Every structure is written in structure tokens, then in C-alpha cells.
Amino acid sequence: MFPELSRYVVISIMFVTAIPMPLLADELKLIPGLALKEESNDNIFLTTNSRKSDFITTLTPSLDFSSTTERKSVSLTTGINWLTYARNASLDSVDYYVQSGFSYQFDPRLAISVLSGYVKDSRPDRTDQNGLTLKSGSDRQNYQLSGNYAVSEKSTSTLSYAYSQEGFDSPGILTTKVHTVNFGQDYDLDRYLRQAKLVSNLGYARNLTDTSLVDNYTFTLGLTKKIHELWNISLNAGGSYTHSEFEVSTLVPPAQIVSATIQADDQGWIGNFSINYSGEKTNASLSFNHDITTASGRGGTTERIGVATNLSERFTKELSGFFGMGYSWNRSGQNQFSSQSIDEKNLTLNGGLRYDFSKYVFLEGNYRYNNIDYSQLAAQARQNVFMLRLTVRRDMMDL
DSSP, X not given: OOHHHHXXXXXXXXXXXXSSSOOOOSEEEEEEEEXXXXXXXXXXXXXXXXXXXXXXXXXXXXXXXXEEOSSEEEEEEEEEEEEEESSOGGGOEEEEEEEEEEEEEOSSSEEEEEEEEEEXXXXXXXXXXXXXXXXXXXXXXXXXXXXXXXXXXXXXXXEEEEEEEEEESSTTSOOEEEEEEEEEEXXXXXXXXXXXXXXXXXEEEEEEOSSEEEEEEEEEEEEEEEEXXXXXXXXXXXXXXXXXXXXXXXXXXXXXXXXXXXXXXXXXXXXXXXEEEEOSSEEEEEEEEEEEEEOTTXXXXXXXXXXXXXXXXXXXXXXXXEEEEEEEEEEEOBTTTBSSOEEEEEEEEEEEEEEESSSSEEEEEEEEEEEEEETXXXXXXXXXXXXXXXXXXXXXXXX
């Protein structure tokens, strides 16, 4: 019934069992779960006009497994989302996901980790992690291998490689593949500045579609510091160089199509800043970033400016709440970072409450507002979503 899910579950299990180490653990968890979500959505296609509303029911059985010892950890998470639309039955679907991870500490100085995941999501009102609208279901797979090495008591090196691929249900949206390599180095500045680290990162990303190739090189230098016991700040800044190649087709009279490759080079600055507060009952964060990032399905990358803030509060032992706001601006001239021009602004507001009936059962209710400004079309898409979700989870190892 679920061939892709079955394949990735089998691959993940084979990966875990192929590790030449016993899985006996200091801490072993096996957590089945079941969630029922009811949702009221007034713009299920994220359209700028002729908005359609619907009530959506999602049933999610899930299973989490983890095994942890002093030197290693293994995890596997999988689940199925049954979506039922009250008024638009053609959108009913069965989606699924699986994620696995493994980490091992060879000695006090060297550690490695491996991650993999697969997600099938058919919802047509999706936005990606960078704030760009997708308006199509997709299948996404990702893999990552990373390692860190303590060069000295004060300095650590990190090297990682990641690969992701996303294909879309809509034929007009391009399958996107991304290769990413990052090398980071940090240095403890406690001798000069208490609870502070100097961090640097050198990165390379290759974004590929059938009609485009974008290579992006980045370098940043920054500082992380703990202020008092509750506050942390992080500041990074640097530059980027982007080389792009796009295939374009031109109709030449009377009826001849001529293809050509356009190349472009661009450079600029990138950076991010964040401040975080972690208290006994209150947690808050504020972040800003400016970077060059993948524009899934758009044929290249995009220049992105993003601001986000989050606040969570535990009112009682059982009752907690949260509020969040995010704003992103994605832009690219045609054949600059992407084969098509991009100019989208996305404002998201969300807030909600959670009540824990027990250690195993909790109820969540929240509201989300999206406002997407398509500057090139001089049009906006607005969406209001109300959601209520009941979740039951129990660790079988506690029985």
C-alpha cells in the first residue's frame, strides 16, 4: 500500500542493523503514537482570488524508536498521515514520512553522525522552510554525513556533506537536487571573553535542475556568547560568490526553437544574528538572517532576508502557550540566481495553547495566519487556519 514508505523503512532498518555494534542500550525507547487533528482552512490552495475553504481531518499513527549508550545512539521515526477533506474529496491522500539517525563517539576527540529522511507531502498549500510557496505535493529525500574532531581543548573542527532531492506532483515544477559541503572551526575565547566562542564556516552548495546549475560559495566569521545564565547571542557575517548557468529556449521565426546557455556571476554579503532566552517557564528568541538559499522547484536559488521571533510560556504544570511571527523576503532577477524571476514576501503569525492531561495524552489548539505578497503580480494570498489536535503517546519500555 505504501511502497515508498516501505522501501525507506527497510533501508533505515538495514542501515541500523548493519552497524557492527550491539544495540543493547543504557536507554531504550519504543513509543507508538496516535494523533487526530481537525483543521479549518479558508484558503486550501493559497490562491490570490477565488479562495476555497474546507475542513480537513488528519489521522497520524506513528512509531519512534531510539537506543542510546555512552558512546552511540540510534533513532528511527516513522508515521502515516491520512488526510480527508470535507468538501474537496479529490485532495484526500495518504502521506508518510521516515527519518533515521546514528551517531558514534570513537574517542573523546572524534565523533561521527549519519542522518537520512524521506517525506511525502501532498498538501497544495505548502510553503518551504525558506518561505517560498510550493503549491504542489512533493516527495523529498535527504541524507547527511558529518563528523567533528577536537583539535585541542579549545578548538573543534566540523565537516559535513548533505544531499537532498525533491520531486513535485505538478509537471511544471522542476525536480531539485542539492549537494552541500560545510567546514566549520570554533575556538574557545574564555581566556579573553568569558563563555564565548569564535566560529568560522566555509560552505559550498550545488543546486541542480534539468535547466539550471547554481554553485554557491560562502564564508562567515562570527561569535557566540552566553550572557548570564539565561541569555545567549550569536552573530555571524561574511560573503558569498554565486556562479549560475541556465538553459533558455527562444522561438525564431518561422517555427524554430533555439536553445542557449546563459551564465551569470554574483557576489554579496550574508549573515545572521540571534538572541535567545531560556528560563524556567519562559523561552524566547529573536533572529535575523540574510543568505543565498535553495528555491525548490524554481530552477536555482534565491536571495533571502528573514526575521523571526518566538515566545513560549508554561502557565501551570499542565497548561502552556506559544506565539510566533516570521517574515521572509525571497528575490532573484531572471537568470541571476534563478532561471525565473522571484519576488515574494511571506508574513506568518501563529499562536496556541497546549494542555497535558497526563504524561501520555495532550491537547493542542492553535491559529495560523499567512500573508504572501507576490510583488510581480501585485497580488496577495491570505490564509487563516484554526487547528485542534489530540495526541496519545506511550513509551512501551515504561510498561
